[in-house]
Every structure is written in C-alpha cells, then in structure tokens.
Amino acid sequence: MHEPKDSRTCSLCTNLLPARFGPQLITLPMHNCGTRAMVTSSMKLMLEMLPRLRGAHSRVEMEGTTMTHGWPDDPTGAYRAYLLTAAATSASRSSWTSADGPLPTLYLSHGATQVYSDAAWIQQLADWGKRLPKPLGIVIVSAHWEDAPMRLSNPTAGTPLLYDYGGMPAEFYRLQYATPGAEWVAQAVRSLFSDQVVHEDRRGLDHGAFVPLMMMYPAADVPVIQLSIPTQHPESLIALGRRLGELRQNGILVIGSGHMTHGLPFLTREMMFEGHIPGWSSDFDAWAADALERRAVDELLDFRSRAPGMPYAHPTVDHFIPIFIALGAGDIEKHPAITRVEGYTAGFSKRSFELA
Template sequence: MTAPAAAFDRFLPKALPLARAQREWTPADGPLPSIYLGHGAPPLFDDELWIDQLFAWAQSLPKPKNILIVSAHWEAAPLSLSSAGAHTPLVYDFSGFARRYFEMTYATPDATELSRRVTAAMPDNEPVHRHARRGLDHGAWVPLKVMYPLGDIPVLQLSMPTHDPERLLELGKRLRSLRAEGTLVIGSGFMTHGLPYLTREIMATNAVPGWSSDFDAWAADALDRGDVDTLADFRNKAPGMPYAHPTVEHYVPLFVTLGAGERPDAPVRTTIDGYLIGLSKRSFEAA
C-alpha cells in the first residue's frame, strides 16, 4: 500500500532546488496575473501529475512578493483576513484522512504589510476584520505547499463574504492594484464539486459523470469567450446543475479572479484541465 503523500515526498527533492532558483518578481515584470485553481484537498499530495502541473504553473511565473487567496472553505462576512503573523497556523478542515496530513506544516513569513494594503484597498463602507489567530485552511495551504514548497512567501487568506457574482467581481476589482505590486491574487475552489453524487465506481475508476463533463465544457467555452454574464448566470444556464455544484462555494471564487484581472470580460488562459475522481481540475489565469 502506498504511503500517504508519497508522491509529494518524491516531488520535493527535485522541486526544492528549482524553487530556490526561481526568479523573483520585479516591477519591470508588470502585474502578475490573477489565478483560479482547483485545490484538491489532501489527495493532491498523492497525485503526481497534478503536483507537477501546479508546480510547473508556479515556475512559469516570477516568484510573487506576496500571496492573497480567497478559498471556498472560508465564507464569512464582514470581510476578514487571516492572522498576518509569521508561522500562521494551519486549519486542518477535513476528516477521514491519514494522520500524516494533519501533521503537515507551512510556516509562511509575516504578512502584516499585505494586510495593511488589502485593508486600504477596501472602501470605507467595507470594514475588514483582522483575525489574530485564524490560520490558512486547506483550500489555501494544500495547493500553495505544492506551488511554493519553500513556504517563504507571505500569505494572507481573505474570507469570501458572499456567493453573488457581481459582488465578488467588485471585490476582485478592489484587489487589482495589488497585482502591480507583486501580489498573486488567487481564487481557490473546484470547477465541479458534486461530492454527494460520486459513486464508489466513479471514485475507483476516475470515470467522469456527464454532469461534471458537461458543466466543465460549458465553463471552458464561456471562459474562452470572456462571457462573464453567462458564467454569472450559472444556476440557470449551466448544464449539470445542481449536481456539479449542489452548493456553489467552490465555483464562485472564480469571480474574484476575473474581477482582479485587467478586463474581467477578456478570455482567460487555461493552465490545467482534466479530472480527479470525476471532478474537473480546470484552472486558469487572467491577465
């Protein structure tokens, strides 16, 4: 039987020298893209292909000065920020997995300056609560541990205050200026997330249910055309609903990503596609 996170353990020796050599972002690079990614949960650490895809994506970009991430797993209003102190704790918000995953760490540096910048980017009528102890949940630390395994970039998590696409687009727009300062803005979710509808057969064979492939193809087409209105009307227009998203918190972070892009209605660049246990891994970046 394969040991938990064995793929990640094989990955680290080859990844760490590349991570140390990664060129750091400078103003001459211009704004970093904003990105939307599927975060994978602990099984990501057992998926060699997905690990390599995420790390290659990170390596294709200059190393960010900071990372700001909105995850499906922190829904809270008013807007809230995780603890900005160094060695921010992790939130192990999953169950039924091997002990190894609950012992993983990701000790990132102090992010106080990024906390100030995010707070300053919000209007006076949008207060931001700064948590003293709230850590990074698995929608943040799991993919980042793969993409930036040194853990040497300040990371903050921003809560998702609503599911409304228009409000999330507006939130992304407020964060847009941070990209020109070397901050990587991330929306973290899963392009399909119909966990209640995954059968044992699907999970054992990685078969793709029609509701997952249909929703993914619909989203890919709309993203390729920059059709934000269609994406926002997913409850009425997307095939595969509500099976693809019986709850929508894993889909809607993409509107933060699009809003933080220079033009929310511009076509995006798909960086990862394919499926894990029948769920779409589709991820993209917006310029």
C-alpha cells in the same frame, strides 16, 4: 430540485439523475440535494463515503482513535519525493520586479489530501508556478472560508495551518507550510477596504489555500494572506476582485481557490475508483471553458440557471464562486482566460486558469 423531508436521509437521491449522468448513486446521510444548510463540510461527507465506497480498508491511528479508510500505502509519498529538489529550486528563483508588469490572477481547483499522492497533479501545479514571476506576496480566497464582513487570516509567521478535514491518516496533520509573516500584505488589503475588513487572530490557512500553494511555491518563502468570501453574489464578488486587482501591480498574486466541479454528494464508486466522469461534470466543465474563451461574463454570472449539470456540479456554490474574484481581479473583459490545469479527479473537473 426537490427538498428532502428530513435532515438525515433523502430517499430520492438514487433517482435524481438521468441515465446519461452515470451509474446509480449511493444514498448518503446528510445529503442535501443542493440545500446548502444541510451540508456544512465537504470533508465530512467524503469521510462518510469512503467506508461505503471501498471494499478493502486500512487501519489508521489518529489522536488515539482507530479509523478504517482506504488510502495509498504512502499517502504523502509523491509530495515528499517532489520536495526533495523542488523546495531548493523554488527558493532560488528571482522574485517579481516592476519590470515584469502586473501579475496575472488565478482561479485554481485546489483538490484536497489526494493531491499529495498524485504526482501528475503535483507536476501540473508546479509547472504553473514556474511559469509565473515569483510573487512578493499572495492574497488567496478559498471556498472553505465564507464569512461576512470580510475577514483576514492571521498574518503572523508561525500561525498554524487549519487542517479543515477530519478522519484522515496522521501524515496529513504533520504537513507544514510555514510561510513568512504577511503583515505588509494584510495592510495592503486593508488599505483597499478601509474599515470593512476584520482581522481574525485565530485563523490560519485552510486546505483550499495551503494544498495548492505547497505545490506551486514549495519553499514556503512567499507571504500569504487569506480572505473570507463575504457574499455569494457573483456581481459583488467581481467588484471585490476588481479592487483586489490593484495589488497585482505591486507584485501580489491574487487567487480564487475552489473547484471547477464539486458535486461531492453525488460521488460514486465508479468515479472514485474506476475513472468514471459523469455527464454533469463534463458538461459543466465544457460549458465553463467555452464561456471563458468567449469572455461571456453574463453567462458565467448566471451559472445557476444557464450551466448544464447544475445543481449536481455545484450543489453548494462555494467552490465555483471564487472564480468571480479572479474574473474581477484579472479583468476578463480585456484579457483571455488561459487554462493551465485540466483533467479530472474522482470525476470532478480540476480546470484551472489564469488571466493576464
């Protein structure tokens, strides 16, 4: 893997991948070729790409600024149609009891704003939520919050969402997910880690948390707390997950939220608009599915060097490492991983699974 000579443009990017990995790539400003320091926001990168990838643009007014991007005419229409009946149905479900036994743990590919217009993906997440006992509380670790020491989001009801994406249509900033106060869930987490957890007063749920939960628990009636990822060391994250796993027997659902493949710097027009799935994405997905089926924890821990498609599937590892929280909390060595969502979005695998 080469390093770019400057922080603005890497002229070698169009020649990085073997021919089997797909069409010629578009050279992107701020592309980092896998160097994490230079790509600090996936959403910013996506925003830079959209005008270059799409021929027909629509005008968007947001905070007094006119922006041009290609979006569906009604970018949240599928989600709003889903809510017409889903919220009431979800609210009427009975909650977890001790008779249900420990809840499973989840690793999910959370998507972003495109989920709101994808009826099939919404339904996949909704069906998954219905399979599970309705949790009393949720602890979620998102790829979009890396900070040490480990931090807790504000558990107070009414804490605003963190719309950690820029330049999107205004509809995406009007979406709400007003969950109940989660003080007791935060206290349960603190009890596991003593003084090692910092309370972050200004932090609400980011899109890695609220987007999938809006589909799985649309009534917004389950308290949610978010934790930061304090390290990128897989073994340490598995150990962290094991401690969080103690919450499962108290009706708290533990979720690692990322994306099974997330090669955003390598996104192409063919991936975005023609359904092309590059080899680096499908190869990595197949490898991960096989390793999970075999419970090959050592291989998963060594994904940087063992997984095909690296570093393109994860030029930064933030969207894969939440998997280790789930593996630790669910105890992969004792319980098989069951895939609940699969398929691709813009060429990225959205494989998601649970551990009993």
